[in-house]
Amino acid sequence: MSAILIRxxxxxxxxxxxxxxxxxxxKDNRVAGIxxxxxxxxxxxxxxxxxxxxxxxVVAPGLIDIHVHLREPGQGYxxxxxxxxxxxAAGGFTTVCAMPNTVPxxxxxxxxxxxxxxxxxxxxxxxxxxxxxxxxMGEALTEYGSLxxxxxxxxxxxxxxILGEAIMHQALAAAARAGLPVIxxxxxxxxxxxxxxxxxxxxxxxxxxxxxxxxxxxxxxRDLRLLAELKGGRAHLHIAHLSxxxxxxxVRKARRNGLHVTCEVAPHHFILxxxxxxxxxxxxxxxxxxxxxxxxxxxxxxxxxxxxxxxATDHAPHAAHEKQQEFERAPNGITGLESALGLxxxxxxxxxxxxxxxxxxxxxxxxxxxxxxxxxxTLAAGACADVVxxxxxxxxxxxxxxxxxxxxxxxxxxWTMLGRVRMTICEGRVVYRADAEGNRPANG
Amino acid sequence: MTPGKATxxxxxxxxxxxxxxxxxxxxRSLLSVTALSLNDVSAILxxxxxxxxxxxxxxxxxxxxxxxxxxxxxxxxxxxxxxxxAAKGLGADTALISSQSSSIEKGESLKDTGITLRALGAECIxxxxxxxxxxxxxxxxxxxxxxxxxDGMHEHPSQAxxxxxxxxxxxxxxxDAPGExxxxxITVSITGDILHSRVARSNALLLPRLGAQVxxxxxxxxxxxxxxxxxxxxxxxxxxxxxxxxxxxxxMLRIQKERLAGVHIDLDEYTTRYQLxxxxxxxxxxxxxxxxxxxxxxxxxITSEVADGPQSVIAEQVRHGVxxxxxxxxxxxxxxxxPRKVRAQAGAKKRGGAA
Numbered sequence: 001m002s003a004i005l006i007r008x009x010x011x012x013x014x015x016x017x018x019x020x021x022x023x024x025x026x027k028d029n030r031v032a033g034i035x036x037x038x039x040x041x042x043x044x045x046x047x048x049x050x051x052x053x054x055x056x057x058v059v060a061p062g063l064i065d066i067h068v069h070l071r072e073p074g075q076g077y078x079x080x081x082x083x084x085x086x087x088x089a090a091g092g093f094t095t096v097c098a099m100p101n102t103v104p105x106x107x108x109x110x111x112x113x114x115x116x117x118x119x120x121x122x123x124x125x126x127x128x129x130x131x132x133x134x135x136x137m138g139e140a141l142t143e144y145g146s147l148x149x150x151x152x153x154x155x156x157x158x159x160x161x162i163l164g165e166a167i168m169h170q171a172l173a174a175a176a177r178a179g180l181p182v183i184x185x186x187x188x189x190x191x192x193x194x195x196x197x198x199x200x201x202x203x204x205x206x207x208x209x210x211x212x213x214x215x216x217x218x219x220x221x222r223d224l225r226l227l228a229e230l231k232g233g234r235a236h237l238h239i240a241h242l243s244x245x246x247x248x249x250x251v252r253k254a255r256r257n258g259l260h261v262t263c264e265v266a267p268h269h270f271i272l273x274x275x276x277x278x279x280x281x282x283x284x285x286x287x288x289x290x291x292x293x294x295x296x297x298x299x300x301x302x303x304x305x306x307x308x309x310x311x312a313t314d315h316a317p318h319a320a321h322e323k324q325q326e327f328e329r330a331p332n333g334i335t336g337l338e339s340a341l342g343l344x345x346x347x348x349x350x351x352x353x354x355x356x357x358x359x360x361x362x363x364x365x366x367x368x369x370x371x372x373x374x375x376x377x378t379l380a381a382g383a384c385a386d387v388v389x390x391x392x393x394x395x396x397x398x399x400x401x402x403x404x405x406x407x408x409x410x411x412x413x414x415w416t417m418l419g420r421v422r423m424t425i426c427e428g429r430v431v432y433r434a435d436a437e438g439n440r441p442a443n444g
Numbered sequence: 445m446t447p448g449k450a451t452x453x454x455x456x457x458x459x460x461x462x463x464x465x466x467x468x469x470x471x472r473s474l475l476s477v478t479a480l481s482l483n484d485v486s487a488i489l490x491x492x493x494x495x496x497x498x499x500x501x502x503x504x505x506x507x508x509x510x511x512x513x514x515x516x517x518x519x520x521x522x523x524x525x526x527x528x529x530a531a532k533g534l535g536a537d538t539a540l541i542s543s544q545s546s547s548i549e550k551g552e553s554l555k556d557t558g559i560t561l562r563a564l565g566a567e568c569i570x571x572x573x574x575x576x577x578x579x580x581x582x583x584x585x586x587x588x589x590x591x592x593x594x595d596g597m598h599e600h601p602s603q604a605x606x607x608x609x610x611x612x613x614x615x616x617x618x619x620d621a622p623g624e625x626x627x628x629x630i631t632v633s634i635t636g637d638i639l640h641s642r643v644a645r646s647n648a649l650l651l652p653r654l655g656a657q658v659x660x661x662x663x664x665x666x667x668x669x670x671x672x673x674x675x676x677x678x679x680x681x682x683x684x685x686x687x688x689x690x691x692x693x694x695x696m697l698r699i700q701k702e703r704l705a706g707v708h709i710d711l712d713e714y715t716t717r718y719q720l721x722x723x724x725x726x727x728x729x730x731x732x733x734x735x736x737x738x739x740x741x742x743x744x745x746i747t748s749e750v751a752d753g754p755q756s757v758i759a760e761q762v763r764h765g766v767x768x769x770x771x772x773x774x775x776x777x778x779x780x781x782x783p784r785k786v787r788a789q790a791g792a793k794k795r796g797g798a799a
């Protein structure tokens with residue numbers, strides 16, 4: 001392995017409390033040192049390190065997205081592990097956690113291993129999240145211990161809820177024994193049959209059946225009750241893609257009562273409202289749906305006051321022909337890996353004055369902590385050499401057509417973004433490098 | 445920041461609804477009544493009157509041999525037949541494609557069906573579809589003018605326009621008054637399965653803009669409170685008799701069993717509370733005009749005596765469908781030719797009346 005000296009950058013590493021100009025030396029896919037300017041020059045010279053000039057740029061631990069859909073195995077026409085992680089690298093992500101709603105569902109040690117194989121040609125580290133129940137059918141638990149040993153970092157039936165009360169209780173208890181979090185897709189599907197957007201006046205006018213807020217909040221409340229009943233155990237419940245004020249309030253309350261519950265929010269849920277559906281724009285269709293302005297504001301407040309633990313994109317690529325259908329028929333989901341940093345910097349950092357350190361906490365430090373990804377989300381000596389270098393002041397226009405993903409289903413096409421990724425290094429390997437002007441290279 | 449484009453600097457409440465993606469829809473389409481200006485509404489009413497009065501042979505030269513596709517994913521009697529007669533009345537060739545006897549059965553998408561029809565020379569597509577918003581997709585995919593002949597639970601704009609014409613004729617009100625005063629002082633009650641009704645939405649979105657008050661009436665399961673937020677000039681009244689007392693126009697709707705999706709309705713109770721029968725009409729609205737967009741379920745929301753009675757204009761509604769749809773087709777294919785003539789003639793008529 002070669003060595004890389006990243007010189008003159010503004011290093012932001014919340015895990016070590018670093019928020020200053022520092023040089024960073026990476027060696028043999030580990031962080032070798034982080035020191036004031038010049039102090040690593042000799043060591044770098046000795047290693048024959050590549051020198052990266054990061055003057056005026058932010059150097060941070062690689063971003064971590066704990067909620068992506070990479071579509072492999074089985075749906076390579078939407079995305080592959082190679083293309084999805086290439087998009088991740090271009091967006092500054094060095095680690096992604098892949099949801100199990102593939103074909104077949106990832107409920108086995110074999111699939112879990114297959115997804116992590118170097119043969120998938122990934123540009124970012126992939127940690128599988130295995131299904132909580134066999135085939136995500138909600139009936140029988142999968143083998144949490146062996147799945148963890150094979151590399152799974154959590155269990156979830158994402159795309160669907162773990163709906164039955166008894167099976168959810170079993171899942172929380174078994175996951176606690178195995179030391180895995182249970183990630184819940186909180187949707188009481190008994191309230192959302194045939195629904196394709198948020199319930200309310202807009203859904204009524206558009207003649208679309210709406211998903212009520214209670215479909216999310218009531219299942220979160222149910223799960224929190226189950227978690228409370230297991231108190232004393234080590235069960236960790238993580239709520240995926242939180243979207244409603246009511247569910248966030250339930251999470252806050254449970255935390256005050258000492259329950260181990262965490263949650264994530266997707267950029268689209270703190271940036272967009274249901275109005276983005278406009279005239280049946282299927283790129284604004286996802287599950288949970290875009291909500292009302294009051295819910296969007298609540299998500300923003302949750303990020304600002306710390307009650308939301310992290311940002312996760314719910315990157316959900318689909319083929320163009322699938323989204324070019326009647327609104328009710330089009331599948332749920334949008335891509336997110338290449339727009340997350342730019343949107344978050346624009347809205348949280350520039351508009352709401354959230355510090356860069358807090359932002360990296362939400363996009364890297366905390367996601368690593370939540371799923372116990374050791375040596376990730378930090379630039380401490382000995383940590384994985386996962387680094388993102390970005391220009392925090394660069395403005396650019398996001399073009400869906402230029403994505404590295406196979407899919408272009410995003411409502412943010414043409415939006416102005418703040419903060420351009422200049423280089424992404426995953427386990428010591430440069431997986432993304434912008435051209436000399438800071439633009440995305442033509443071929444990638 | 446580049447100006448103009450939506451950016452997240454603004455709170456999203458200030459960001460307009462996402463613009464329709466990439467492809468433009470043809471401005472001569474009619475996808476929703478909300479896209480019609482009051483001038484458009486007046487022009488359509490005048491054009492309908494003009495076309496209705498034209499000598500049939502001359503009228504049939506207007507769109508001679510132009511190709512119009514009728515694409516019907518749902519069954520229809522009135523709408524389909526009147527669109528077809530309207531197109532033929534203007535001399536156009538029509539082709540009917542229904543989901544049961546076409547490649548739609550083999551899984552062909554709406555987009556591909558539209559592109560196929562365009563390749564076959566269709567210049568306008570009239571679409572009925574079970575999915576709300578489908579006409580927007582078809583209009584984007586083909587770039588052709590698309591006339592929405594009813595989409596899911598969303599809208600049925602040509603029905604609202606023919607209902608408007610029926611109301612004006614039944615009340616003997618002028619059709620050439622300024623748009624916003626056309627229905628001043630008129631209260632229209634719409635009663636029944638509002639939730640699943642595209643007719644209710646199109647009427648409730650159109651009629652208040654023309655000066656009318658709209659009262660929506662029905663049980664909560666078929667009329668959620670949120671319906672009030674459709675727009676200004678809309679009220680909800682759960683008591684049918686109270687709604688009748690305020691109404692000059694009484695519009696009844698069928699319960700759409702095919703869209704109930706698990707909602708359970710006690711039909712006996714529904715009939716007791718919401719059926720329009722002779723005694724109720726006599727007591728509540730003895731002078732009112734009774735309308736129904738069809739299909740009716742006689743004995744459920746309306747009795748035969750009322751449907752066939754002297755206050756009913758239900759057959760008139762059907763009759764007005766043809767001229768209104770002729771105007772919509774003419775507007776879709778030859779927007780320049782139609783309205784210009786109409787304005788000239790309307791002006792001449794006014795002067796003549798004053799003399």
